[in-house]
Amino acid sequence: MTETEKAEVDGRGSPIGGRLVGSSPRRKDSPEALTGKATYTGDIHFPAMLYAAIYRSPYAHARIRSVDLSRALASPGVVAALSGDDLPNFVNPIQASGEYRLERSGSTIVRMHPPIHSLLAVDKVRFVGEPVAVVVASDPYRAEDALELIDADFEMLRAVVDAEEAMKKESPLVYEDLGENVLLYAFVSGGDVEKAFRKAPHVFKETIKSSRFTGTPIEPRAVVARYDPGTHLLEVWATTQNVHLQEEQIQQTIALPGLKVRVIVSRLGGAFGQKGYGHQENTLIPLLAYLVKKPVKWVETRSEHMVGTNHAREQVHHLEVAVENDGTILGLKDRIVADMGSGYLNSGFSTVRVSSLFVTGVYRIQNYEGQIFGVATNKTCYGPHRGFGKAEPAYVIERLIDIVARKLRLDPIEIRRRNFIRPEEFPYQNATGSRYDSGDYEKILDKALKLADYPHWRKEQEKARKEGRWIGIGIAVVVEPTSTHRGGVGSYYGVRMRVEPSGNVWVFICGNDDGTGHDTVVSQIVADELGFPFENVNTVEGDSLLCPYGSGSHSSRFAVVGTSAVMLAARKLKEKILAIASALLKVDYNSLAIKAGKIRVATDSREISIQDVARVAYSTVHRLPPGMEPGLEILYHYRDPNVSPNVDERGRVAQYSTFPYAADVAVVEVDPGTGKVHIHKYVSVHDCGNMINPSEVAGQHMGALAHGIGGALYEELLYDETGQPLVQNFKDYLVPTAVEVPHVELGHTITPAPFTPGGFKGAGETGTVSPPPCLANAVEDALRPLGVEIRTLPLKPNFVWEMLRSAQIRTDTGRLGSEAG
Amino acid sequence: MKLQGKFAIKRPREAVYRFLVNPERCGRLLPDLQSLEVLSPRSFKAVLRVGISFIKGPMQIQFELFESEEYTMARYKGKGMGMGSFVELQVGFHLSEEGDGTEITWQGVAQVGGRLAAMAGGLLQPVVEKNAGAFIETLKKEIESAA
Numbered sequence: 001m002t003e004t005e006k007a008e009v010d011g012r013g014s015p016i017g018g019r020l021v022g023s024s025p026r027r028k029d030s031p032e033a034l035t036g037k038a039t040y041t042g043d044i045h046f047p048a049m050l051y052a053a054i055y056r057s058p059y060a061h062a063r064i065r066s067v068d069l070s071r072a073l074a075s076p077g078v079v080a081a082l083s084g085d086d087l088p089n090f091v092n093p094i095q096a097s098g099e100y101r102l103e104r105s106g107s108t109i110v111r112m113h114p115p116i117h118s119l120l121a122v123d124k125v126r127f128v129g130e131p132v133a134v135v136v137a138s139d140p141y142r143a144e145d146a147l148e149l150i151d152a153d154f155e156m157l158r159a160v161v162d163a164e165e166a167m168k169k170e171s172p173l174v175y176e177d178l179g180e181n182v183l184l185y186a187f188v189s190g191g192d193v194e195k196a197f198r199k200a201p202h203v204f205k206e207t208i209k210s211s212r213f214t215g216t217p218i219e220p221r222a223v224v225a226r227y228d229p230g231t232h233l234l235e236v237w238a239t240t241q242n243v244h245l246q247e248e249q250i251q252q253t254i255a256l257p258g259l260k261v262r263v264i265v266s267r268l269g270g271a272f273g274q275k276g277y278g279h280q281e282n283t284l285i286p287l288l289a290y291l292v293k294k295p296v297k298w299v300e301t302r303s304e305h306m307v308g309t310n311h312a313r314e315q316v317h318h319l320e321v322a323v324e325n326d327g328t329i330l331g332l333k334d335r336i337v338a339d340m341g342s343g344y345l346n347s348g349f350s351t352v353r354v355s356s357l358f359v360t361g362v363y364r365i366q367n368y369e370g371q372i373f374g375v376a377t378n379k380t381c382y383g384p385h386r387g388f389g390k391a392e393p394a395y396v397i398e399r400l401i402d403i404v405a406r407k408l409r410l411d412p413i414e415i416r417r418r419n420f421i422r423p424e425e426f427p428y429q430n431a432t433g434s435r436y437d438s439g440d441y442e443k444i445l446d447k448a449l450k451l452a453d454y455p456h457w458r459k460e461q462e463k464a465r466k467e468g469r470w471i472g473i474g475i476a477v478v479v480e481p482t483s484t485h486r487g488g489v490g491s492y493y494g495v496r497m498r499v500e501p502s503g504n505v506w507v508f509i510c511g512n513d514d515g516t517g518h519d520t521v522v523s524q525i526v527a528d529e530l531g532f533p534f535e536n537v538n539t540v541e542g543d544s545l546l547c548p549y550g551s552g553s554h555s556s557r558f559a560v561v562g563t564s565a566v567m568l569a570a571r572k573l574k575e576k577i578l579a580i581a582s583a584l585l586k587v588d589y590n591s592l593a594i595k596a597g598k599i600r601v602a603t604d605s606r607e608i609s610i611q612d613v614a615r616v617a618y619s620t621v622h623r624l625p626p627g628m629e630p631g632l633e634i635l636y637h638y639r640d641p642n643v644s645p646n647v648d649e650r651g652r653v654a655q656y657s658t659f660p661y662a663a664d665v666a667v668v669e670v671d672p673g674t675g676k677v678h679i680h681k682y683v684s685v686h687d688c689g690n691m692i693n694p695s696e697v698a699g700q701h702m703g704a705l706a707h708g709i710g711g712a713l714y715e716e717l718l719y720d721e722t723g724q725p726l727v728q729n730f731k732d733y734l735v736p737t738a739v740e741v742p743h744v745e746l747g748h749t750i751t752p753a754p755f756t757p758g759g760f761k762g763a764g765e766t767g768t769v770s771p772p773p774c775l776a777n778a779v780e781d782a783l784r785p786l787g788v789e790i791r792t793l794p795l796k797p798n799f800v801w802e803m804l805r806s807a808q809i810r811t812d813t814g815r816l817g818s819e820a821g
Numbered sequence: 822m823k824l825q826g827k828f829a830i831k832r833p834r835e836a837v838y839r840f841l842v843n844p845e846r847c848g849r850l851l852p853d854l855q856s857l858e859v860l861s862p863r864s865f866k867a868v869l870r871v872g873i874s875f876i877k878g879p880m881q882i883q884f885e886l887f888e889s890e891e892y893t894m895a896r897y898k899g900k901g902m903g904m905g906s907f908v909e910l911q912v913g914f915h916l917s918e919e920g921d922g923t924e925i926t927w928q929g930v931a932q933v934g935g936r937l938a939a940m941a942g943g944l945l946q947p948v949v950e951k952n953a954g955a956f957i958e959t960l961k962k963e964i965e966s967a968a
Contacts, residue, residue: 058907058935128935148903156909156932303936722932728939 020524020534021758024695027520029513041222041237041266046295049224050079052285053143054298055133055150056308057125060161060378060723061172062154064123064132071149072135077142080292081150083133084122091287093118094278094344095252109651110353111185113178115376117344119253119284125154126174126342127380128725129307131280136288136296159723163339163375164316174342174376183343184374186353188651190431191367196331200322204407208399209792210392210772212314212339213715215385215707216735217514219269220300221309223281225289233260236286239268239275241514242552243544245489246277253283254290261286265542271514272707273384273554274309278345281308303728310348310383311717314339315355317396322367323404327415331367334359334396338372341379348382349374350486354389357432357655361397362441362479363419368431378723386707387480387768388555394478398773399790402474402780412777413449416477417442427754433652434481435642436659437761438751444663444685445477451747452665452683460667465785470670471680472782476774477663481656482762483560485643486551492639493561494548495569497526499577499632501614503597505530505537507566510550511558512542516764517696518558522566524692525758529570530577531594532610548635556762560658563692564756565638573634580613583625642755658753658761660688662701664770668778672808675801677713677779684770685747688763689756697763698746704767705744710736712772716794734796783807822946824929824953830964831922834892840964841895841914842886850959852952855879863887871901871908873948876940878904892916906935929953 032038067083093116121132133150137143160166160174166181174181197203224237234254240246243263250261268275281298289296300308315338322331338352356370374382385391401419405412420441421428428436457473464471485491496508507522519539527534540546551557574594581599582589591602600607614632616623621630644654667681684705691697714734718726727733752759772793779800780790786807830837840846844865848857853870860866863886871880882901889895896913910931917924933945941948 056905058902058905058938060934128939147905152902154907303939307939720938722934724934724938726939728936732939 049295051140052298061157061159065153068151072146077138080136084120159378189369193367193369196367212717215272217270222299223285225286226295242277247544263544265512268514272386312385336372340382345383351389359393398476448663448685470782472778474778479661480766482556483657489551493565495565511553569636660761664774666778675797679742689753689761690759700764708768708771712775906937
């Protein structure tokens with residue numbers, strides 16, 4: 001159950017007579033999405049359209065000896081084929097984006113070597129799935145069949161598939177010209193960590209790993225492109241979260257003088273960070289459209305997605321923690337090794353680096369030192385996934401708290417309470433430079449424990465142990481910072497808003513909807529701010545030509561900077577509307593109010609419609625107040641006050657703007673015969689500040705929890721020692737279904753964000769962050785009498801069973817028992 | 822994947838060796854062979870049906886007798902691509918006299934990559950072992966019955 005308000009609502013679910021922000025009107029896009037009428041990139045069709053299929057490397061690491069396309073080109077229906085050596089001279093390698101170029105010169109704090117790579121592999125392939133050649137044909141089946149006619153010869157090279165092995169001198173080099181496999185080194189420190197460690201009565205060391213997995217949006221990636229020779233315009237429909245950054249990258253890579261590029265996102269069926277702008281196909285398909293002078297379409301298959309789209313999460317944390325006898329944490333050190341795979345995605349660098357900034361989690365730890373190594377291996381590129389580099393440190397710190405509790409024989413709940421950042425300490429400057437905006441971690445933990453009926457389950461656990469059953473309770477309190485500056489381009493959000501004589505409001509925003517209901521949320525805000533009917537608000541997004549420039553949809557930023565921009569833009573437009581109405585009605589500006597599309601005088605019955613005001617603004621402009629510009633249109637940019645891309649001498653940076661958080665409690669039972677983890681109860685209490693649309697927040701949080709549970713218990717991208725991916729489809733990659741995802745009791749607390757006009761924080765990612773540590777803590781709690789220690793994920797049945805086997809004490813009947821009983 | 826084994830044949834070592842270094846005679850014994858083309862005295866191309874169950878299709882593999890020592894050793898390597906996959910393998914035979922016959926010790930290393938490896942996964946090993954066993958049995962019978 002959720003704690004959303006139950007107001008009296010109209011037929012579309014909107015509160016009658018009340019504010020829309022804070023209520024849950026039905027989503028505007030639901031009918032078309034649910035009835036199959038929504039248009040996704042894969043639905044787009046043009047006359048004479050051609051289809052592309054990509055020949056991908058089956059080798060993890062190999063030199064390309066030759067690629068012979070002659071048989072493919074001779075195949076019926078094939079129009080064109082290219083390999084890396086066939087790329088025209090005007091095609092540049094894919095460049096690092098601005099935020100990475102700035103730091104590329106290197107420093108002692110941050111050293112980065114983003115590899116420069118080509119649209120199609122040249123000389124060498126570095127991971128299974130790397131694009132080597134492409135075929136364009138009259139239908140997708142001929143294109144796919146023609147791939148079999150490509151004669152490619154490779155010289156297999158030794159692959160490296162472990163990041164720590166890849167750091168050794170004798171390891172094969174993924175990029176020979178770099179001379180090493182460490183693509184990123186970053187250092188950050190706060191306080192005096194050496195002093196803290198010197199005075200600590202206890203210092204514990206632990207190594208904790210998080211496994212490799214990915215996001216699996218239901219819609220794989222797709223690109224459609226067409227070129228108009230008359231206007232020299234390349235139009236690209238792509239599954240990207242960043243239309244303007246994608247446009248920029250296409251322009252830089254296809255360096256044709258005077259070329260214009262427009263990128264449009266039709267609709268996204270989920271993104272989760274897998275649909276950034278750096279993927280080769282996003283530029284390759286437009287290039288093909290230019291070369292063949294016909295529309296070209298490419299749609300990724302699921303098995304392509306599993307190797308061709310970025311992976312996430314694989315990190316090893318080598319931790320040292322200094323603690324007092326009562327569990328107060330005095331200092332923390334973390335040496336992180338992140339497996340970046342082929343490392344070509346720019347956003348992968350940011351993902352990795354962010355992990356070093358939030359290891360202190362929700363705790364008051366000012367003495368901290370973090371080092372992070374982002375290492376190249378012969379695997380699919382590392383990149384963003386829901387939680388973007390913050391899920392890994394959250395997992396680590398929440399595990400560490402339980403481990404310290406166990407070593408000191410203290411209650412993990414009490415250690416958390418002792419170390420939480422206190423409400424009165426907000427805004428709180430964490431050790432790595434971020435200013436946490438608001439929070440009450442004790443309150444949210446208490447609420448979660450109450451919802452879970454924690455004392456009851458501790459009693460149940462005692463009873464169960466006597467019966468030889470392994471029940472455990474796990475807790476996690478996590479923060480998931482949202483809305484990053486992204487080197488500057490993410491620190492603002494542009495909105496264009498126009499009121500038309502029809503009475504419609506058009507809102508052009510710089511993001512795109514990846515299933516998150518932007519148009520509904522925008523309509524709620526604008527309806528409240530402008531006093532317009534909800535139905536009259538229309539949102540346009542995901543178009544690099546029509547929409548204001550910006551970094552797009554990522555980092556849950558729409559709720560933070562997007563809504564702030566919409567809100568403040570609406571207020572500015574409202575000022576102009578009221579000023580015009582005041583002049584027309586000859587009344588004081590302050591006596592006017594807008595409601596249901598009409599401007600009313602507070603002191604009498606006079607009113608004027610928005611349409612009438614708009615006609616004056618656009619047509620009879622001589623009636624405008626003196627000096628006022630015609631039109632009811634505004635372009636507004638909101639700048640986030642709580643981020644800064646400046647990195648100081650200790651590597652500290654105010655990376656994120658708002659800090660939503662959650663407390664989860666899980667009750668599990670481990671089947672000793674199979675190792676399967678059964679979830680008896682799962683509670684998640686979430687705080688994203690003021691909620692714009694509680695139903696939307698609940699839906700997002702629930703979806704995120706499913707992602708998090710998948711990552712904790714089932715999902716893992718495995719490779720063999722030669723770099724072959726062993727998981728390329730849903731037969732082997734176990735995305736949880738409705739059967740595996742338990743019923744979750746959701747709750748909310750509200751601590752408004754002080755730095756956003758609406759008090760909103762980002763929402764929708766925290767749920768991926770909390771389940772892994774919560775469930776790992778629960779399973780370890782369940783198996784504590786057997787001495788089982790959890791240091792890696794996922795907790796698949798075979799893995800748990802193996803742990804049990806090595807820790808077990810078998811009874812004469814062969815059943816597992818315990819010395820403790 | 823690594824495999825090895827040993828077997829004895831009631832034929833002199835010279836006869837066994839001559840059979841093993843003959844691409845036409847040796848190549849014809851490959852399991853799931855669809856076509857064979859001898860390219861030279863030391864190399865041949867074979868089209869084999871590779872894979873398991875519904876993940877099975879034709880793959881052209883080029884074999885080369887890349888190392889040999891008269892009457893004592895013969896080693897082949899093979900490389901092929903298809904179905905978004907590759908196969909690279911080496912198989913070596915060491916011959917020693919045993920009474921009137923020959924003892925043959927063989928080792929094979931095979932690497933499969935790409936779609937086939939991902940789709941078939943751990944199911945490939947038993948299939949490869951079965952095919953290797955069938956090849957060896959057929960080889961033994963052919964050599965023993967050869968004139």
